[in-house]
Amino acid sequence: xxxxxxVFLVPFVFLSGCATPPEDQAPQDxxxxxxxxxxxxxxxxxxxxYDDASTAATEVIDEYLELTDAIxxxxxxxxxxxSSVVSESWFSEERAGFDxxxxxxxxxxxxxxxxxxxxxSVHITPEGTLDVGVVMCVDGANLFVIPADYDDPPEIVxxxxxxxxxxxxxxxxxxxxxxxxxxxxxxxGENTAVQAWLTGxxxxxLVIDSWQxxxxxxxx
Amino acid sequence: MLKRAGSGILLAGGLLLVVITPAMANECSQxxxxxxxxxxxxxxxxxxxxxxxxxxxxxxxPGQSSASSSGSAQSWWSPPPPREPVLGTSECEIKVxxxxxxxxxxxxxxxxxxxxxxxxxxxxxDLESFVPGAPGIEVEPNGWSLPRLPTNIFARINESxxxxxxLGWPIQVRFSPSTYRFSYGDGTxxxxxxxxxxxxxxxxxxxATSHVYSYPGTYQVGLQVGFDVAYRFDGGPFVPVSGTVxxxxxxxxxxxxxxxxxxxxxxCAAHALVGGRCSESLQVFLGFF
Numbered sequence: 001x002x003x004x005x006x007v008f009l010v011p012f013v014f015l016s017g018c019a020t021p022p023e024d025q026a027p028q029d030x031x032x033x034x035x036x037x038x039x040x041x042x043x044x045x046x047x048x049x050y051d052d053a054s055t056a057a058t059e060v061i062d063e064y065l066e067l068t069d070a071i072x073x074x075x076x077x078x079x080x081x082x083s084s085v086v087s088e089s090w091f092s093e094e095r096a097g098f099d100x101x102x103x104x105x106x107x108x109x110x111x112x113x114x115x116x117x118x119x120x121s122v123h124i125t126p127e128g129t130l131d132v133g134v135v136m137c138v139d140g141a142n143l144f145v146i147p148a149d150y151d152d153p154p155e156i157v158x159x160x161x162x163x164x165x166x167x168x169x170x171x172x173x174x175x176x177x178x179x180x181x182x183x184x185x186x187x188x189g190e191n192t193a194v195q196a197w198l199t200g201x202x203x204x205x206l207v208i209d210s211w212q213x214x215x216x217x218x219x220x
Numbered sequence: 221m222l223k224r225a226g227s228g229i230l231l232a233g234g235l236l237l238v239v240i241t242p243a244m245a246n247e248c249s250q251x252x253x254x255x256x257x258x259x260x261x262x263x264x265x266x267x268x269x270x271x272x273x274x275x276x277x278x279x280x281x282p283g284q285s286s287a288s289s290s291g292s293a294q295s296w297w298s299p300p301p302p303r304e305p306v307l308g309t310s311e312c313e314i315k316v317x318x319x320x321x322x323x324x325x326x327x328x329x330x331x332x333x334x335x336x337x338x339x340x341x342x343x344x345x346d347l348e349s350f351v352p353g354a355p356g357i358e359v360e361p362n363g364w365s366l367p368r369l370p371t372n373i374f375a376r377i378n379e380s381x382x383x384x385x386x387l388g389w390p391i392q393v394r395f396s397p398s399t400y401r402f403s404y405g406d407g408t409x410x411x412x413x414x415x416x417x418x419x420x421x422x423x424x425x426x427x428a429t430s431h432v433y434s435y436p437g438t439y440q441v442g443l444q445v446g447f448d449v450a451y452r453f454d455g456g457p458f459v460p461v462s463g464t465v466x467x468x469x470x471x472x473x474x475x476x477x478x479x480x481x482x483x484x485x486x487x488c489a490a491h492a493l494v495g496g497r498c499s500e501s502l503q504v505f506l507g508f509f
Binding site: 065072076093096100106112143189211213 | 247248249250251252253254255256257258
């Protein structure tokens with residue numbers, strides 16, 4: 001008889017047995033996500049503030065895209081023209097982008113357009129300036145970047161690219177399309193989501209302070 | 221112009237556990253974007269890990285789009301499917317007029333180190349896959365327990381950071397265990413947010429992850445651990461990736477022993493043992509086979 005073994009187990013088994021057996025442990029819910037501290041101020045803006053911010057941001061971004069296309073169409077020269085719609089700190093980024101065109105002897109043909117815009121958040125900095133975050137669709141599908149000495153895309157290219165699905169042209173037109181687009185060094189953009197930050201003393205003085213692709217919950 | 225990664229909220233859109241989350245991880249002007257100067261970081265989660273990709277050109281280029289003579293076209297790129305954001309997640313802190321607000325990447329991502337980024341080729345791309353470390357299952361007592369008493373079952377896994385390289389740039393992927401699916405082998409299971417820990421000196425006491433078996437027998441305890449994933453590019457801040465990577469810890473066999481009441485004389489004071497019974501009070505001890 002394993003007396004020694006039994007006696008050894010007795011103390012803790014006996015004490016535990018005096019208590020009511022516990023029930024199964026209930027699953028514990030994950031902790032609720034905590035709101036970011038800067039969410040709260042956004043709720044204090046007037047109800048139509050986002051609409052006003054959207055209007056203001058749209059104007060600035062439309063001008064920014066128009067200027068960008070104009071500067072790249074000129075081979076990246078006149079990069080200083082963009083300074084009217086970007087912050088001083090962001091201007092260096094712009095200039096670097098335009099310098100590439102000059103360095104690589106590129107130019108653009110066509111236009112970039114912004115199709116949708118959503119003001120996503122607004123911050124008031126400790127200095128009292130506004131930071132407006134927006135997400136938008138920027139369609140660069142009709143902007144071609146080509147070597148500066150290339151001819152402009154034929155009209156058939158500008159007209160139908162990138163809507164090939166709807167193109168019902170004849171064989172010669174298809175050949176023209178493919179011939180131009182298959183040239184070395186010819187590239188074009190696409191419709192993508194972009195997130196930008198605009199900053200300024202007020203909605204009337206916003207300039208672009210950041211620009212980056214966005215793949216969040218905003219599909220273009 | 222190539223900027224270091226540091227910000228970017230990612231989109232999860234997927235089937236089952238598969239989440240496609242491409243993201244541009246760097247600020248880049250529109251002019252730079254148009255001419256393919258920007259670096260794209262893409263992430264793709266599957267059931268066991270994450271694959272990070274980097275490419276340096278997003279515009280179309282010869283060979284990437286084609287039109288056939290029949291008039292049909294093939295798109296070389298398609299956007300990820302939209303996904304309805306869940307209020308309260310990191311992607312959707314609040315909703316205003318049905319739209320998610322306030323889920324932006326950092327405006328000014330941290331730029332680390334002064335080293336110059338390598339100049340990428342015009343259409344380079346790279347992929348690297350990462351998986352979290354394997355979790356383990358611990359059962360206390362060691363592989364056995366008793367009916368109607370808490371058995372301490374817990375996960376053994378820590379946060380891990382995996383190192384890699386994309387296009388010559390260092391990249392780190394952090395796997396943080398966040399969800400634990402225990403299956404106890406008796407037809408019950410629990411999904412918990414804590415890994416649990418050893419009893420220490422408090423044996424057979426309830427813990428956050430303990431489980432009570434009702435009947436003796438042999439059970440296979442299983443565990444799956446869900447990991448939150450974030451990546452860091454070239455020393456920048458970690459960028460969270462939507463979705464969860466799951467890793468299976470396998471199973472562990474355990475015995476729940478049979479308990480039988482057994483009277484032993486050692487538990488009764490010698491002077492109180494009368495006819496094999498304690499005269500003052502009945503002392504019942506537990507033995508097991």
